[in-house]
Amino acid sequence: MNNQKTFNRGFVVLGAILIQLALGAIYAWSVFTPSLKVAGWSSENTQWVFAVGLASFALFMVFAGKKLKSWGPRTLSWTGGVILGLGYLLAGLFGGTNFITVLILVGLVGGMGIGFAYVVPIAVGMRWYPDKKGMITGLAVAGFGFGAMLWVKLAGSWGHLIENFGLSTTFVIYGFAFALMVIIGGFWMKFPPEGWQPEGFEAEESAKETKPKTSLNLTSNEMLGKVQFYLIFLTFVFSAGAGLMSIGLMKLYPMQALMESGISETAASAIAGTAMAVFFSLANGLGRILWGLISDKLGRKLSITLMTAIQGITVILFTFMAGNEILLYLGATLIGFNFGGNFALFPTITADTFGAKNVGQNYPFVFLAYGVGGIFGPILGGRMGDLNNFALAFTISGAAVLIGTILISFVKTPQE
Structure with a gap:
């Protein structure tokens, strides 16, 4: 075939x-x-x-x-x-x-x-x-x-x-x-014929002894009975929640921090808008491509470990970066880059852990984590903002992402 x-x-x-x-x-x-x-x-x-x-x-x-x-x-x-x-x-x-x-x-x-x-x-x-x-x-x-x-x-x-x-x-x-x-x-969305593989794929795979692949193809019900699913799910909740909270506050919080450092409201608005519309947005798109390429070399688990570790530390340090234009751009870039990586790495670790054949049925259950993070992250940011304590929202979110870094280290391919 x-x-x-x-x-x-x-x-x-x-x-x-x-x-x-x-x-x-x-x-x-x-x-x-x-x-x-x-x-x-x-x-x-x-x-x-x-x-x-x-x-x-x-x-x-x-x-x-x-x-x-x-x-x-x-x-x-x-x-x-x-x-x-x-x-x-x-x-x-x-x-x-x-x-x-x-x-x-x-x-x-x-x-x-x-x-x-x-x-x-x-x-x-x-x-x-x-x-x-x-x-x-x-x-x-x-x-x-x-x-x-x-x-x-x-x-x-x-x-x-x-x-x-x-x-x-x-x-x-x-x-x-x-x-x-x-x-x-x-028009181009159709599956390849059953059993199709790109030329040379089998030989290429046999040489990659350092990257074991699962031979399992678990159904959604089988996946939901595995502890690996819940470790991946929680890591995604924390990582997505921090990113979505940052999106919601990426203009409001830096504007406040910049004005407190003596910058005019007009200038602060322009700087914060650039941080969100240019640095965060471009890094978000690039992160999806580059983290995907990185994971093909390093493996999914190590890539997610690196991504969440960098993200957690950056989100915590963002409270010290938001009031400085250069550091703000750096922080927005790193947060956007790692946030984008979620959407390349979590589908692929789902395929690697539970099998690629049913990823279309299995990944939506993992992706529910994005919906959970999309509720709790922005709500946390809004509540802390009402209390005039944006810094605490970023600290809590960053710490949660680092917990996810620990959780993902326990993920192993399920045994038959």
Whole structure:
């Protein structure tokens, strides 16, 4: 079966990136919040839409994983793209500023569409690139990170869509764009023939005695009965929670710290905005690719150990970095880089530990950790912010990530 003719697997990479660029819409939510606050929304209301979107994303990804085999990856990705596009399109057509309407259509429905489509490029990519699982996963999810910057800039300083066309029309434009990109990318989302392997893969694997692979292919129910799942899950909760908390505070906290150091409000806002929109966002996308490549060389467990150790220390030290422009940029870069690494490393350690064949069904359960972290991380940051103690939020989050560093060291391949 190894030598049978198939289509160029490079198209899988192209389709995966195109899909994930559209799905990165969820991280672009902050670009809409100033207009919504002008329309009478509270800050809490804007964060509810983001939180519901994250939770919906994680929950519906579990459902999508169960349907991956019966529906097929192409149909599943198309379904997700249409649902995501309709959410934004209808939100725009209904005016774009009613809280309940936007909460349901952008938060719940939009998150559902992302959850349906997100797992497809990861599962398909790993099947086409068993020799480079870290690389393909990193490339696939990098689109998600870079997509956030693309949609923020098009709505704001690059395309001025909100300024020129208004919020509701921008929602409509984005709805069409998201659906179209996922549908086009979905054309290349199909699994290779049963038993297919890239040329030379078996010989290459036999030479890699230092990187044992699991021969197991556990089902989701079997995986949920293994302690390894819970060690990986908790590590992801702590790492994702710290990153999502940092995203929520990456402008507000540095602005406060910079102003306390004597910088004007206008300058502090510009510096903090650059830290988030440029340094954090670019590092977030690059981290997904580079951590994936690193893990192909060092192995997943060691890579996650390094990533979480660096992240935990950086998040704790960020309280001393936020008030200095250069150190702020360094801190934002490191936090973004390691946050992005989560999305390349946790799918691949799931495949390595429980088997690559069922990663499309198994990873959504691991990814629920992202939803848990997406609730507790931002809430912790918001509560501490209300108490005017941002530093404590970063210290607690950083310490939790370091606990995850310890937990991941106990992960071993399950025995048959």
